Each structure stands twice: as structure tokens, then as C-alpha cells.
Amino acid sequence: MYTESIEDYLKAIYEIQKEYGKVSTNSLSEKLNVAPASVTSMIKKLSEKKLVTHKRYQGVKLTKAGQKISLEIIRHHRLIELYLAEALGVPWDQVHEEAEKWEHVLSEDLEDRMDAVLGHPTRDPHGSPIPSRDGTITELDSIPLADLRSGQSAVVAEVSDHDPDLLRYVGKMGLYPKTKFKVLSIEPFNGPIKIQVEGSEHILGSGAAQYVFVTEVELPQSEMT
Amino acid sequence: MYTESIEDYLKAIYEIQKEYGKVSTNSLSEKLNVAPASVTSMIKKLSEKKLVTHKRYQGVKLTKAGQKISLEIIRHHRLIELYLAEALGVPWDQVHEEAEKWEHVLSEDLEDRMDAVLGHPTRDPHGSPIPSRDGTITELDSIPLADLRSGQSAVVAEVSDHDPDLLRYVGKMGLYPKTKFKVLSIEPFNGPIKIQVEGSEHILGSGAAQYVFVTEVELPQSEMT
DNA sequence: AATAGAATTTAGACCCACCTAAAAATAATA
DNA sequence: TATTATTTTTAGGTGGGTCTAAATTCTATT
Ligand SMILES: [Mn+2]
Ligand SMILES: [Mn+2]
Ligand SMILES: [Mn+2]
Ligand SMILES: [Mn+2]
Numbered sequence: 344m345y346t347e348s349i350e351d352y353l354k355a356i357y358e359i360q361k362e363y364g365k366v367s368t369n370s371l372s373e374k375l376n377v378a379p380a381s382v383t384s385m386i387k388k389l390s391e392k393k394l395v396t397h398k399r400y401q402g403v404k405l406t407k408a409g410q411k412i413s414l415e416i417i418r419h420h421r422l423i424e425l426y427l428a429e430a431l432g433v434p435w436d437q438v439h440e441e442a443e444k445w446e447h448v449l450s451e452d453l454e455d456r457m458d459a460v461l462g463h464p465t466r467d468p469h470g471s472p473i474p475s476r477d478g479t480i481t482e483l484d485s486i487p488l489a490d491l492r493s494g495q496s497a498v499v500a501e502v503s504d505h506d507p508d509l510l511r512y513v514g515k516m517g518l519y520p521k522t523k524f525k526v527l528s529i530e531p532f533n534g535p536i537k538i539q540v541e542g543s544e545h546i547l548g549s550g551a552a553q554y555v556f557v558t559e560v561e562l563p564q565s566e567m568t
Numbered sequence: 569m570y571t572e573s574i575e576d577y578l579k580a581i582y583e584i585q586k587e588y589g590k591v592s593t594n595s596l597s598e599k600l601n602v603a604p605a606s607v608t609s610m611i612k613k614l615s616e617k618k619l620v621t622h623k624r625y626q627g628v629k630l631t632k633a634g635q636k637i638s639l640e641i642i643r644h645h646r647l648i649e650l651y652l653a654e655a656l657g658v659p660w661d662q663v664h665e666e667a668e669k670w671e672h673v674l675s676e677d678l679e680d681r682m683d684a685v686l687g688h689p690t691r692d693p694h695g696s697p698i699p700s701r702d703g704t705i706t707e708l709d710s711i712p713l714a715d716l717r718s719g720q721s722a723v724v725a726e727v728s729d730h731d732p733d734l735l736r737y738v739g740k741m742g743l744y745p746k747t748k749f750k751v752l753s754i755e756p757f758n759g760p761i762k763i764q765v766e767g768s769e770h771i772l773g774s775g776a777a778q779y780v781f782v783t784e785v786e787l788p789q790s791e792m793t
Numbered sequence: 794a795a796t797a798g799a800a801t802t803t804a805g806a807c808c809c810a811c812c813t814a815a816a817a818a819t820a821a822t823a
Numbered sequence: 824t825a826t827t828a829t830t831t832t833t834a835g836g837t838g839g840g841t842c843t844a845a846a847t848t849c850t851a852t853t
Contacts, residue, residue, distance in 0.1 A: 348810060368831055381811055383832055388809090400818060400831055430655065431681045441675055448669035456656045573840060593801055606841055608802055613839090625801055625848060 347447040350416045351375060352385055353394060356405055357413040361482065367402045414474040419446040419454060421467035421474075424504075426457045428468040435468045435519075436510035469510070470501035470520030470556075486560070488536070489552035494563030496525040503554035513555055516545035523559075572672040575641045576600060577610055578619060581630055582638040586707065592627045639699040644671040644679060646692035646699075649729075651682045653693040660693045660744075661735035694735075695726035695745030695781075711785070713761070714777035719788030721750040728779035738780055741770035748784075 355374045359366045372379040386403055389395045394409035423442040427433040465473055474480040485500040499522045502513055517540045527537040533549040580599045584591045597604040611628055614620045619634035648667040652658040690698055699705040710725040724747045727738055742765045752762040758774040
């Protein structure tokens with residue numbers, strides 16, 4: 344078993360790698376709220392343990408072993424989030440914090456039991472895919488809601504789960520994963536977006552729309568090719 | 569919040585205090601599997617934080633503040649044990665290990681939700697009382713099964729939860745809390761004990777009988793006063 | 794009361810994860 | 824290309840929790 348710290352680093356590396364491709368010391372420093380110097384020394388440790396490869400001043404990359412552990416922790420995290428939401432009614436903006444701690448002490452046995460109770464789910468409450476036990480994951484290809492145009496319809500795929508305020512904000516307008524909605528209007532220069540969700544209209548700030556990812560985009564008739 | 573280590577020390581101190589009255593450095597060393605020297609230095613820390621009082625070479629005693637935290641952790645531990653058993657079907661010999669870790673990262677909110685789902689229970693799967701939110705606990709007054717005599721009936725109150733093998737052993741004969749049974753015979757010099765549980769007979773070693781605590785003892789007619 | 798044995802504490806050290814301040818390497822810009 | 828700015832690493836230090844080996848203090852026994 345690895346320390347909580349190591350597991351959190353590996354998870355962060357996986358996530359940054361996925362989002363930006365390259366994983367710099369500074370990006371880890373920011374994500375994990377530790378000083379860059381601390382990251383450097385942890386990188387040295389991870390590198391000695393062959394969990395990441397590292398070229399000085401060039402960022403890190405997960406090894407096969409590192410990715411395995413990383414996905415194992417992400418599986419814990421997301422199963423826990425979903426379990427808390429489903430079985431104990433924890434609101435979706437609070438599950439992340441709880442999972443952040445619990446993920447490190449969850450036994451494999453309990454992981455399996457939760458998985459079974461939930462019916463072997465594939466998505467967490469924010470729409471993120473849950474890696475399978477053997478460490479495979481199918482990332483979604485979705486686009487930010489902010490990139491849609493007037494008249495388009497789409498389905499919410501995933502909402503970033505790192506800011507509880509954001510989750511409460513978009514939750515208030517019903518923008519949960521799998522929810523279909525339509526863009527009524529979108530103002531230029533990152534202006535507000537008017538959307539229709541299940542009959543009612545809402546105004547969504549472009550900042551938030553950056554963190555809501557959508558799929559199944561339908562063009563309005565007039566713009567079909 | 570306190571560290572996991574501090575919480576485990578406080579919990580151990582509470583338990584030893586309850587069982588033996590006096591809490592020595594060595595008893596903590598054994599219970600926590602750390603060197604006596606480590607205990608001494610932790611005691612110094614707990615003492616500075618006013619969680620225990622300590623007279624050199626004389627053992628420690630929880631302060632009000634120390635007891636409060638201790639009972640808070642014990643509440644977490646026992647609620648978790650019960651939740652795992654009830655909601656996820658974890659066998660009673662495995663819940664302790666899982667709880668030992670999770671207890672330190674459980675939020676108050678989740679504690680309350682589990683408590684509610686379980687219907688505000690008062691006993692964990694091993695029969696131990698669950699402290700209330702405000703830190704009160706009513707310890708049972710029970711006696712070891714080993715102290716019973718031939719012909720007596722009693723009800724299982726509590727089984728020590730620190731040895732999974734013991735739990736599986738007594739579990740096999742159905743000696744769960746609230747189970748009524750009768751002593752058919754008991755051999756002298758710590759000999760084996762023959763008991764009847766729900767119709768069927770079992771032989772119980774005296775070692776195990778030391779860790780099964782019973783209550784509601786009924787004398788056989790012939791020995792009534 | 795003296796002494797042997799047991800329990801406890803002190804001394805000194807290790808590993809982990811973090812920090813700040815300063816140096817070094819890389820990237821951006823004039 | 825030379826200079827400046829940014830990023831990353833090194834150097835040195837702290838606190839938390841543990842260890843072993845050596846003192847100290849208490850307890851039991853003669
Ligand atoms: Mn975490
Ligand atoms: Mn999530
Ligand atoms: Mn514990
Ligand atoms: Mn228990």
C-alpha cells in the first residue's frame with residue numbers, strides 16, 4: 344500500500360495528464376496546494392518507485408504501474424461518491440470532499456460490495472466514468488457547454504466536481520448528467536447563456552458553462568448540413 | 569481535528585481505563601503495537617494538549633476533553649461497524665478492521681446520515697454500546713460466559729471484537745448478541761463448556777468463553793435462593 | 794534495608810511530507 | 824543574441840510518529 348499523499352499525487356497526475364497532456368511541477372503544486380519544492384521532492388520519490396518517469400525540468404508521466412494505482416484510486420473515489428449520493432442521500436456538491444479522504448482507506452472487499460449494491464455503475468454523480476476493477480476507463484468525448492451556439496440542443500455529460508459552489512449553481516437549474524437542454528441564446532464575448540431545461544428557462548454564466556461538458560449535440564434544422 | 573494517531577491513543581486509553589481502571593504505558597504499548605518509548609512521547613503530547621493527565625511512572629487518565637474526543641471516535645467506529653454489517657452485509661469479523669481506518673475520516677454529516685438510516689441504534693454488531701452524539705455512553709454490566717455454572721441460562725450481551733478468529737469461532741455456534749443460550753455442563757480447571765443455542769449443542773473452549781459477555785443470567789430451579 | 798527485576802523515561806536517530814529561501818535551468822522578449 | 828522573467832530544483836529546516844539502546848525510577852523479594 345502507498346501513502347495517502349502518494350495516491351493523491353498519482354491521481355492528480357492522471358487528471359492533469361488527461362486535461363492538458365503535459366504535467367508540470369507547477370500544475371501539481373497548484374492542484375494539490377503544496378509548494379513547488381515539495382512537488383519536486385515527491386516526484387523524486389515517485390520516480391524511484393517507478394510510478395512516474397521524469398526528465399529534469401520536463402514534467403512527469405505515469406508509468407503503467409503508476410497509472411494502475413491512479414485508476415484504482417479514481418475508482419474508489421467515484422464509487423464512493425455515487426454510493427454516498429445513492430445510498431445516503433448526500434448532495435452532489437458534498438460527495439467529493441468525503442470521498443477525497445475515504446478513497447485511501449477503502450478495502451477491496453468493500454469496494455466490491457458497494458459496486459454490487461450500485462449495480463456495477465459506470466458513471467459517478469458528476470457524470471465522470473468509473474474505471475473498472477482491472478483498471479480500464481473510457482473517457483467521454485464531450486465539449487464545454489460554453490462552446491454551443493444558439494438553438495442547439497445537447498445532453499449534459501459531465502460537470503467538474505472540484506467546486507461545490509459550481510455544483511450547487513448548476514444543480515439549481517437541473518443541469519445534472521443525462522439531462523437534455525436547449526440553448527435559447529448565447530451572448531458574444533463570453534456573455535450569459537439562456538437555456539431551457541425541462542420546460543423552464545435559466546441564465547447561465549459563461550464561467551460556469553466552461554465546466555459543464557455536453558454531448559449528443561443537435562444542430563437546429565436551419566443549420567443542418 | 570486531531571491526527572489519526574492521537575485519536576487511536578485516546579480510544580485505547582478509554583478502553584483500557586474501562587477494562588482495568590489504570591492505564592499504564594505498557595498496556596498502551598501492547599494495545600497499539602508500538603514501543604513503550606513511543607507511548608511515553610505521545611503521552612507527553614496528549615498531556616500538553618490537556619487531553620490526559622499524567623503523573624510520571626503512574627499512568628494516564630483522560631480529561632473531560634480527552635474523553636469527549638475518545639467517545640466521539642468510538643461512536644464513529646461502532647456506527648460504521650453496524651452500518652457495514654447492516655447495509656453492506658460485511659461479516660461481523662471484518663467490520664472492525666474497516667472501521668479502524670474509516671472512523672478517522674468520517675464527517676459529522678455522514679455520521680448523522682448513517683445514524684438516521686440505522687434508526688438511531690444503541691448497539692454495534694458485537695453488542696457494544698454506541699455513544700450518543702453528545703458523548704454519553706451506558707456501559708453494560710455483564711459477566712464472562714466462562715463464569716457461568718452448569719444449568720444456567722443467559723443472553724449474549726457483547727463479544728470482544730479485536731480478534732476476527734474469535735468472532736468467526738463463536739459466530740459458528742450462533743452466539744450473537746441478544747441470543748439466549750443454556751450451559752449444559754462446564755468442566756473444572758477451565759475445561760470446555762457445553763452449551764445449547766437455539767436447539768443445537770456446541771462445545772466452547774474456555775479461552776473463547778472469557779471474551780463472550782453475558783447478561784440476564786437465570787439460575788436453574790434447584791439452586792434458586 | 795539491600796538488591797534484583799520490571800516498568801518507564803530519556804537520548805538520539807529515522808522516515809515522511811511539508812515549508813522558505815536561494816540557486817540553476819529553461820523560456821520569452823527586447 | 825543578450826537580458827529578463829518564469830519554472831524548477833537544491834539546500835536546509837520543521838513537526839509528527841515511530842524506533843533502539845541506555846538511563847532512571849518504581850516494585851518485589853530476600
Ligand atoms: Mn484523497
Ligand atoms: Mn466526481
Ligand atoms: Mn483507528
Ligand atoms: Mn465493535
